[in-house]
Amino acid sequence: MKYDPIDPNLFIKNRKKLSGRMRPGAIAIVNSSDIMPTSADGTMPFKQDASFFYLSGIDQEESILLVAPDFPNESYKEILFLKETSELIAIWEGHKYTKEEATQTSGIKTVMWLDQFENVLNTILAETATIYLDSNEHIRNSSQVETRTDRFNKWLKKVYPLHEIERLAPILTDLRSVKEEQEIEMIQKACDITEKGFRKVLKTLKPGIGEYEVEAEYAYEFLRNRASGFAFEPIMASGANACVLHYLDNNQICKDGDLILMDVAACYGNYNADMTRVLPVNGRFTHRQKEVYNAVLRVKNYATELLSPGGTIQEYHEAVGEFMTEQLIGLGLLNKKEIENQDPKYPLYKKYFMHGTSHHLGINVHDVASIYKRFEPGMVMTVEPGIYIREEGIGIRLEDDIVITSDKPINLMKNIPIEVEEIEDLMNS
Template sequence: MKYLPIGQDLFITNRKKLSARLQASSVAVFNSSDLMPTSADGTMPFKQDANIFYLSGIDQEESILLLAPDFPDERFREVLFLRETNEEIAVWEGHKYTIEEAANTSGIKTVKWLNEFESVFNTILAETEHIYLDSNEHIRNGSQVETRTDRFTNWCQKNYPLHEYQRIAPIIYDLRCVKEQREIEMIQHACDITEIGFRRILEFTKPGVWEYELEAELSYEFLRNRASRFAYDPIIASGGNSCVLHYIENNQQCKDGDIILFDVGAEYANYNADMTRVIPVNGKFSKRQRQVYDAVLRVKNEATELLTPGSTIPDYHKAVGEIMERELLALGLISKSDIEKQDPDWPAYKKYFMHGTSHHLGLNVHDVASIYKKFEPGMVFTVEPGIYIPEENIGIRLEDNIVITKQGHDNLMKNIPIHAEEIESLMNA
């Protein structure tokens, strides 16, 4: 791993919180992600499953975590299983966790090789009534790929059909959406790396540069500052591409007079940043670009003030929509007549602002949580309103990462330039 050690205290705390939510006489099982194939003998870069990382800090394939909080033998209340390494693996794949390293990383005292899993699991189940199994229950999940977790679920239910099965996702999702201070520090670090990359972009950008060159500049700064990777496929969208919400081709030349929308973030220690900024290719916004830019910035600032304990995502999005409606009226993009005739399920403002304003952020970029869970201190959200005008080749989205606190909120991207004057000044320095 490129990142520095996080410390086992976070993972010990997370396991305690989860264990306190389990029924008596239970075991919970978490599997690592698969190494995903490409073609021939190729594989994608490994990306650890967020749940097992949240509970153990183990960032390696073929790992299993068992939690049985009230098992009679204390040695088996927390058990971590790892792929056993050897000299051949070390030569071809490099270093893997030793028993001692895994124990030090996770704070788990009982660490065994994977070939002992079935024996230990059988021992635990002899004294257990409930089995909590993991699954991807993210509201946006549409994957058809069978995962290591899916295969384990099938195996477990086939071999132990008479136990009571429970879903762990609602419990761990509820825990993960409220961050510990150490987690917020990791997200802040990812934001800080993202800032370094963006400031490099402000110096590098000029008419004629290609979108992929800007991607390369970001990648350079991210990697040299210990980011594992981009948090998601970077969006570097110039001109009319800025109106395409998930534009990732990044293969066009940036022209004088156009804007560039950057939706990028660094991943550090599996925690993610998610930033959007818009800059003028030539270092100076046109009058119309500036009008739209300032309107979006006003919406973002007001939306940030609405991130307070007690609200929910649906209520919050409705309130932000009313703010956006006001700005679109002022820009002449919608009329009072449009509002009077609008479909309540698809308000008039949706023509120019068709996505949500905020989502949870953490180990997943679109982090897990019920959209109906009330906001509370420790939650981390994006705030990312946008206005998209394809007929004018103007797409403006501005996004910061916000922690809700007891006192209000903290902007983890407060040091990343966002005001138009500052961006123009830095580009022309």
């Protein structure tokens, strides 16, 4: 791992919160991610399962966490199972956790090799009626790939068909939606690294540069600052490409007079930032570009102030939509008569602002949370309104990462330039 060690008290606290939500006498089992194949003998970079990392801090494949808070044997209340390393593995793959290192990382005192799992599980389940199993229940999940967790769940239900199975995802979804202070610090670190990349681009962007070169500047700054890499596939969309919401080609040349929309952020310690900024390729916004840009900025600032305890996503989006409508009227894109006759179920502002304003942020970029859960202090949300005028070839989205508090929201990206005048001054200094 490139990142600095994380205080294990975070994971100890997370497991304690989980134990407090479980039924008396129940156990929970969580698996690490697979190493995913590409083709031939290739593999993708390893990305740890979010639930497993949240509870253990272990960043290694072929691992299992078992939590049994009420089990009579004290040493079996928390067990971490790891693949046993060897000299051959060390030569070909590098260092793996020792038992002592795993304890230091996770705070779990009982660490065993994976080949002991089935025997230990059999012992524990002889005294257990209920098993909590994890699954990917994110409402936007559409993957057809069978994960290690999926395979394990099938195996366990087959081998232990008479035990009662409970869903772990609703508990972890609720817990993960409110961040501990340490988690917010990790997200802040990812934001700070993202800022370094952005400031580098402010100095290097000019007509004739490739979108891919802009992406490369971010990659360099992220890696040299110990980030794991990009939090997600970066979007470097110049000109009309910015009107494609998930533009990923990043292969065009940035032209004089165009804008470039950059939706990009760093991942640090498995916690993610999520930033969007828009820059004039030649260092100066045109009058129309500035008009649209400032309209989006006003919506972003307005939406940020709405993030306070007690609100809901639905109420929030409706309020932002109404304010966005006013901005679109001011830009001459909509008129009041059209608005009076619009279908409330399909508001006209969605022609120019077709995505949501915010999502939860954390170990997942689109972090887990119920859309019906009211806002609470400690939630971390993006705020990312946009206006996309395809007929003018202008697409502008601005995005910051916000912590909800009992007082005013805290902007984790407050130091990343966003005002038109500051951007132009920095690009031309």
